[in-house]
Amino acid sequence: MTQTLTLLVGALAAETQPVLAAMVHRTKIYRGLYVGYLRGSRVAILTSGIGPSKAEYATREAMNSLSTTGYSVERIVSFGTCGSLVDELKIGDLICAESLSLDGGLDRPTEIVGGLRPVNVVTVDKAVTTNLQRELLAERGFHVCEMEAAGVIKASNGIPFSVVKVISDAAGGDPEDKVIAKGPRPVRIARFMIRARLLSAAHLVPALGKLVVRAL
Numbered sequence: 001m002t003q004t005l006t007l008l009v010g011a012l013a014a015e016t017q018p019v020l021a022a023m024v025h026r027t028k029i030y031r032g033l034y035v036g037y038l039r040g041s042r043v044a045i046l047t048s049g050i051g052p053s054k055a056e057y058a059t060r061e062a063m064n065s066l067s068t069t070g071y072s073v074e075r076i077v078s079f080g081t082c083g084s085l086v087d088e089l090k091i092g093d094l095i096c097a098e099s100l101s102l103d104g105g106l107d108r109p110t111e112i113v114g115g116l117r118p119v120n121v122v123t124v125d126k127a128v129t130t131n132l133q134r135e136l137l138a139e140r141g142f143h144v145c146e147m148e149a150a151g152v153i154k155a156s157n158g159i160p161f162s163v164v165k166v167i168s169d170a171a172g173g174d175p176e177d178k179v180i181a182k183g184p185r186p187v188r189i190a191r192f193m194i195r196a197r198l199l200s201a202a203h204l205v206p207a208l209g210k211l212v213v214r215a216l
Contacts, residue, residue: 001070002070002071002072003042003070003071003072004042004071004072004073004074005035005041005042005043005044005066005071005072005073005074006041006042006043006044006073006074006075006076006077006212007043007044007046007059007062007063007066007073007075007076007077008038008043008044008045008046008076008077008079008208009046009048009055009058009059009062009076009077009078009079009148009152010045010046010047010048010078010079010080010200011047011048011049011050011051011054011055011080011147011148012047012050012080012081012193012196013047014193014194014196014197014200015047015079015080015081015196015197015200015204016045016046016047016200017197017200018197018200018201018204018205019038019045019079019200019204019205019208020034020036020045021201022038022205022209023036023037023038023043023045024036024037025037029044029062029065029066029069030065032046032047032048032058033045033046033047033062033065033066035066035071038208038209038212039209039210039212039213040213041212041213043212044062044066044071044073046058046059046062048148048151048152050147050148051125051147051148051151052102052123052125052147052148052150052151052154053125053151054148054151055078055147055148055149055151055152055155056151056152056154056155057151057155059076059151059152059155059156060155063155063157073159074159074160075159075160075161075162076152076153076156076159076160076161076162077161077162077163077164077208077211078148078149078152078153078161078162078163078164078165079163079164079165079204079208080146080148080165080166080196080200080204081146081165081166081167081168081169081195081196081199081200082095082121082144082145082146082165082166082167082168083128083144083145083146083167083168083169083170083171083172084143084144084167084169084170084171085122085128085134085137085138085142085143085144085145085171086138086143087170089119089143089144089167090167091167091168091169091199092166092167092199092202092203093117093166093167094116094117094164094165094166094167094203094204094207095116095117095118095119095121095143095144095164095165095166095167096110096112096113096116096117096118096119096162096163096164096165097110097118097119097120097121097149097162097163097165098110098112098118098119098120098121099120099121100121100122100123100149100150100153100163101120101121101122101123101142101150102122102123102150107120108150108153110153110161110162110163111160111161111162112162113162113164113207113211115207115210116164116207119143119144120141120142120143120144121142121143121144121145121146121149121163121165122137122140122142122144122145122146123145123146123147123148123149123150123151124145124146124147125147127147128145128171128172129172129173130172130173131172131173132172133171133172134170134171134172135172137171144165144167144171145171146165149163149165162211164204164207164208164211166199166200166203166204166207168192168195168196168199169192169195
């Protein structure tokens with residue numbers, strides 16, 4: 001008998017590990033893909049890797065593996081951290097995608113998640129590292145940028161899809177964010193991973209828990 005579930009896709013282990021820790025009756029399908037229960041709802045958690053291409057490939061592979069092991073994906077959620085393109089969005093703010101664009105191309109509508117702020121999300125294949133890039137994307141009506149959601153939606157095959165993200169930084173570099181902005185690159189990466197894990201535990205785990213319960 002086929003068992004339905006929600007597939008939750010995050011890019012980094014720092015984003016997915018707090019969600020995995022909140023799951024019960026967890027079963028490993030393969031490295032990076034687990035099935036279990038979150039607040040009483042059956043979910044699969046996938047760690048896809050960074051970038052739209054990796055996210056698309058990993059999501060397709062996960063859906064095929066879930067299908068062959070007796071699961072049917074009824075909803076997909078791309079979750080994780082993102083960078084703000086507008087000043088009113090601050091670190092720790094939760095958002096959902098009202099529309100999703102790949103590098104500023106054709107917009108794709110997504111399911112709005114009740115209780116979260118709906119914004120226009122752009123998926124980029126390279127990190128936004130300058131204020132000029134940030135300003136150009138903001139001028140085109142985008143509020144946040146991230147690197148996986150458009151890849152995930154390409155693999156969704158029309159399955160209901162939503163994006164839930166937490167602001168982790170100001171895209172392009174925030175001079176006030178000295179914790180992330182200063183130091184050698186390995187140190188900055190390590191600091192970001194710590195921040196991503198903390199934000200995921202504090203904000204994404206509760207939000208995803210509420211989302212999957214409402215989906216019952």
